[in-house]
């Protein structure tokens with residue numbers, strides 16, 4: 368299954384056919400998932416790991432998770448779950 372978005376009504380669809388090109392709701396054109404879509408649909412834990420892997424973390428040695436982003440109750444995950452100020 369892959370995720371597609373309607374360019375007309377904005378609906379999100381899980382489709383089995385990668386060539387599906389028409390929105391079942393409004394007949395609008397479907398587009399694939401962008402990097403932004405992917406990041407926005409991540410859980411806090413997935414996002415913390417993604418940030419750790421893709422950004423330059425000053426704390427992580429190599430590619431092992433540091434205290435900031437590793438573990439489910441640690442720094443970055445905790446921060447992502449806080450109300451924005």
Ligand SMILES: [Zn+2]
Nearest residue numbers: 373376390393
């Ligand atoms: Zn649509």
